[in-house]
Amino acid sequence: MRLLRRCRVAATLPMLAISTAAPAQELPSTQQSPAPAPSIAAGACVLHVWPSGTAKSSYMGWFHGGAVDGDRRGIKGYPDLHSGVLSTAVQQQLLQSIDWKKLAEVPASSVIVHDAPPEPGDDLGRTTPLIADRPDCYAELIVHSVFVERAAFSATTVRVMAISKSWRDKLAAPKTYSMMANERADFGSGDEQTVERSLKGAFTGSIQRVLDSSYFHRR
Amino acid sequence: MKSVLLMSAAAVAFSSSPVAAQDVGAAASPAPIHGAALADPAAPVCEMHIWPAARVGAVTQGAGAAFGLIGAMIDAASHADQNKRDKAFITSALDSAAQARALREMDLPTTLHLPAAKVITHDEGVELTSENTGRLAQSAAPCYYDVIVRQLFYMKTATTKGKMRTFISVRGANGRTRVIDYKDSANHALDVKLPKEGEDATPASQALIDAFKADVTEFSAKFVRKTANKA
Numbered sequence: 001m002r003l004l005r006r007c008r009v010a011a012t013l014p015m016l017a018i019s020t021a022a023p024a025q026e027l028p029s030t031q032q033s034p035a036p037a038p039s040i041a042a043g044a045c046v047l048h049v050w051p052s053g054t055a056k057s058s059y060m061g062w063f064h065g066g067a068v069d070g071d072r073r074g075i076k077g078y079p080d081l082h083s084g085v086l087s088t089a090v091q092q093q094l095l096q097s098i099d100w101k102k103l104a105e106v107p108a109s110s111v112i113v114h115d116a117p118p119e120p121g122d123d124l125g126r127t128t129p130l131i132a133d134r135p136d137c138y139a140e141l142i143v144h145s146v147f148v149e150r151a152a153f154s155a156t157t158v159r160v161m162a163i164s165k166s167w168r169d170k171l172a173a174p175k176t177y178s179m180m181a182n183e184r185a186d187f188g189s190g191d192e193q194t195v196e197r198s199l200k201g202a203f204t205g206s207i208q209r210v211l212d213s214s215y216f217h218r219r
Numbered sequence: 220m221k222s223v224l225l226m227s228a229a230a231v232a233f234s235s236s237p238v239a240a241q242d243v244g245a246a247a248s249p250a251p252i253h254g255a256a257l258a259d260p261a262a263p264v265c266e267m268h269i270w271p272a273a274r275v276g277a278v279t280q281g282a283g284a285a286f287g288l289i290g291a292m293i294d295a296a297s298h299a300d301q302n303k304r305d306k307a308f309i310t311s312a313l314d315s316a317a318q319a320r321a322l323r324e325m326d327l328p329t330t331l332h333l334p335a336a337k338v339i340t341h342d343e344g345v346e347l348t349s350e351n352t353g354r355l356a357q358s359a360a361p362c363y364y365d366v367i368v369r370q371l372f373y374m375k376t377a378t379t380k381g382k383m384r385t386f387i388s389v390r391g392a393n394g395r396t397r398v399i400d401y402k403d404s405a406n407h408a409l410d411v412k413l414p415k416e417g418e419d420a421t422p423a424s425q426a427l428i429d430a431f432k433a434d435v436t437e438f439s440a441k442f443v444r445k446t447a448n449k450a
Contacts, residue, residue: 056310058275058303058306058310060276060302060303060306065276066274066275066276066370067273067274067346068272068273068274068275068310068344073273073346075346120316122317122320124424124425144311145310145311145314147307147311149303149306149307150303151299151300151302151303152299153295153296153299154299154300154302154303157303159304159307161307177419177421178419178421178424179414179416179417179418179419179420180304180307180308180311180414180417180420181416181417182416209416209417213417214417
C-alpha cells in the first residue's frame with residue numbers, strides 16, 4: 001500500500017442522497033457467505049484529487065527539439081517555458097479553487113485535494129484504491145503529468161494528463177479512464193506576472209476541459 | 220524528488236540519483252574489491268544503471284511531405300498541433316517510472332545475457348555526448364553497466380501505421396576498462412492510434428508500453444548477437 005500524503009478538504013459539498021453501492025443481500029442462516037456483502041453507503045461519496053509533480057517543458061522548434069525539460073537542463077536553443085511555475089504546491093492551490101460540483105457531475109459529498117502526488121505506480125492498471133479507509137462510493141482523480149509545450153507552427157499551451165478511477169462498491173473493480181486536455185497560455189509581454197497568471201489560468205482551463213469530457217458527465 | 224527503495228541488503232553506495240535498486244540473480248553479497256568473480260552468478264558484484272529517455276520525438280507526416288520543400292512546410296504546419304500532443308502523450312505514458320517498471324519486469328541483466336547485477340534505475344535521463352565517456356553514475360563497482368534509453372521516437376506517415384522506435388546504448392566497464400559500447404534501436408508498430416484531447420488514452424498508453432518492451436527485447440537480441448564474448 002502506498003504511503004498516503006497529507007490532504008486537505010477543499011470543498012464540502014452538500015450531502016447527496018445517492019446510494020450507488022450494491023444492495024446488501026440477506027442470506028439464509030444456513031448458507032455460508034464467502035465474503036461480507038458491501039454495506040450501503042448513504043451519500044458518503046468522496047473524490048480524492050492529487051496534483052502531479054512540477055510541470056515539464058516540451059519544445060519542438062525548427063532547429064532544436066526533442067529534449068524533455070530542455071530549458072531547465074540548460075540545453076542550447078530551448079526557450080524558457082517557465083514550467084517551474086506550475087509546481088506541485090501551485091497545482092494544489094489551483095485544484096482547491098475549482099468548483100468541482102459545478103464542473104463535474106461528481107456524486108461526491110466531499111472533495112479532498114492532496115498536497116503531493118501519490119507514489120509512482122501503475123495507476124492505470126491498479127485495482128486497489130489509494131485510500132484504504134474509504135466509503136463504498138469513492139473516486140480518484142490523479143493529475144498524472146503537466147506540460148508547458150510549444151512547437152513551430154503551434155501555440156504555447158499547458159497540457160494536463162489525468163487518470164480517473166471510480167469505485168461504486170468495495171468489492172467491484174474500478175472504472176478507469178485517462179485523458180488529456182490542453183489550454184493556450186499567452187505569455188504576452190513576457191513579464192513574470194503575466195507569464196505566471198497565464199500558466200495558472202491555462203492549467204485551470206485544462207482541468208476544466210478534462211472535467212468537461214463526456215466521461216465526467218455520463219457516470 | 221529522489222527516493223530510494225533498496226530491495227537488497229546491500230546499500231547502493233555510490234549512485235547519483237537512484238530511484239530503485241533491485242538485486243537480480245542470487246542473494247546479495249558484499250562486492251569484492253576485484254573483478255575476478257564476474258562470471259560467478261552466485262555473487263552479483265555488478266551494477267547496472269538504467270537511465271530513462273531524455274529525448275522524446277513524435278512526427279506525423281501526411282501526403283504533403285512528398286511534394287518538395289513547400290509541401291513539407293505545409294504538411295508540418297498542418298500536423299504541428301498533433302505532433303506536439305503526441306510528444307507530450309508519449310512523454311507522459313512512458314515517463315521514467317513507467318520505463319523503470321517495464322525494464323524491471325523484463326529482468327534486463329538476464330535479457331542482455333550479462334552477469335547478475337544490482338539494477339539501479341534513475342529518474343532523470345542523460346544526454347550522451349562525446350565528452351561523457353566514463354561511468355554515468357559515481358560507482359566503484361568493479362563490474363559496471365550503463366543502459367541508456369537515448370530517445371523514444373514516434374513516426375507515422377501517410378502510408379504506414381504509427382511506429383515507436385527506441386534508441387538504446389549499453390556501455391560496460393570492468394574496472395577502468397570499457398568492455399562494451401553498443402548503440403542501436405528497434406521499432407514496433409502500434410495497433411492503436413494515439414489519442415486526441417478528451418479521448419480515452421488508456422489503450423494507447425498500454426500499447427506504448429508494450430511497444431517499448433518489444434523494442435527493448437529486440438534490441439537485447441541484437442546486443443547479444445553482436446557482443447557475444449565481450450561482456
